[in-house]
Amino acid sequence: MSIEQEEQSDIAKVRFFAQGYHVWRGRAARLGFFVLLIGVWQVAASLELWNEVLFPHPKEVADAVVLGMRDGTLPQAIEASMRRLCMGYGISLLIGIPLGLLLGRKRLLDDTVGSLAVGLQALPSICWLPMAVLWFGLSETAMQFVIIMGSLMSITLAVRDGVKTIPTLYLRAAGILGATGWRFYWYVLLPASLPAIITGAKLGWSFAWRSLMAAELLYVTSGIGSTLMMGRELHNMALVVAAMILIITIGLLTDRLIFRFGESFIHRRWGFGGRD
């Protein structure tokens, strides 16, 4: 290697480490911030300004999590909630994505079914619970129904809007390349709408998650929402906070593990959107 080449490779190395430095500095800052937050919480709890029942110690919350995990109540609650969520959300995706693709293409369908979806979107999903209980009784079906009504419209409408903003140029190119009928939907419309489908899926997920928690709070059954409610009834504030933290964690993990994957896929191919 010549001296110039060595110098250049040194510069490249420095750049590489500088990039890593930014990433790690961001992570360290985030970690430090949350440690600080827990510290402030610890101090506030030790001052005993409030009744211990109303303002639990961080340690008590941690103990509640550990205890719940050991005796199996928390894993059971998580499993019950996730099972409902996966069923309800899965059905919403299965109906919502094709429906959104169709609404984006068929004017008449959009004018009728599309405007119904917009109307239903204005109704908070928990308002479906009374009807769901009357129709399906105190059952899993009732819960899933609420989740579907909560997430289906947002998925459908996000996909529809995505289809409507596909550049005309792609559609014309598809026409002259001979993509007609089902081939057009499968090979052009579906992939061209992928960015919108991922946005819709993400939106639908957060609506489904909120709907489920609301339903579990209002309706005594199993699940994380019910654990939260049980904590209130037992005046076990540590359990309430533990359940809340669990709800946040599951929400964040899903975003990181599932949607980031989709977003970076889009980023690689389209060269825009997503996160790095």
Add this chain to the structure above:
Amino acid sequence: MTMVELKNVSRVYLGQSGPVYGLSGFDLRIAEGEFVCIVGPSGCGKTTLLNIVAGFEPPDLGEVLIDGDKIAGPGTNRFVMFQEHALFPWLNVSQNIMFGLKMAGIPKREREERTAALLKTVNLSDFSTAWIHELSGGMKQRVALARALIMDPEILLMDEPFGALDSQTRDMLHEEVELVWQRTRKTILFVTHNVREAVRLGTRVILMTAKGGKILREYPIALPRNRFLEDVEVVKIASQIRDDLRHEVLRAAKEEGYHVD
């Protein structure tokens, strides 16, 4: 033998101050193997003409015949290269090129062979698995050209395909189009606002009126090929066309009541 024939074609748009004629009573005959370039001031209806021949827009009046058959919508005997590349971002370079063959149900093996050959033609063999956004503007248009050629259409319609490229890249793509035309003698309808480009490439240049969507003049270009943008003869003819174009723009402006020096 006439390949493309436009008979009394009209297309009207609703403008803010009354109807705007994209084309009106437009007649044009293009023989097989001709390279016809359409030039004219912006808004003269060049793109309307191309869209109608492509079948993207139906004419309000008149008809378009190809080999004597009236067209109804887009067809695989015509292929369009757009102003922007219109390549699919979810497919890589070679998947984009072979997309049309896949739609036609050509077996995978043959698709790949033909794609590899065309990648070589447009000098992109090293980029077969690149994503579209990773390519430069000129490379994108070369992929678009390969995607057009693989369809082996009888007629190639080009809508200012090199308008957004820098001049060196455009020169290279002119060479490639020239080669393709000389080798295959496809009928080409090429829309551009660049008069010299039209003279460099065309066997015939058609100048359109500024308003009203009609043909103002036609210029057969009998210069020997291969030509270059800098050739004295090319420049001479181009400057004549540009004079006519300038007069036309001024005339149209005066008609609308603008004062022009």
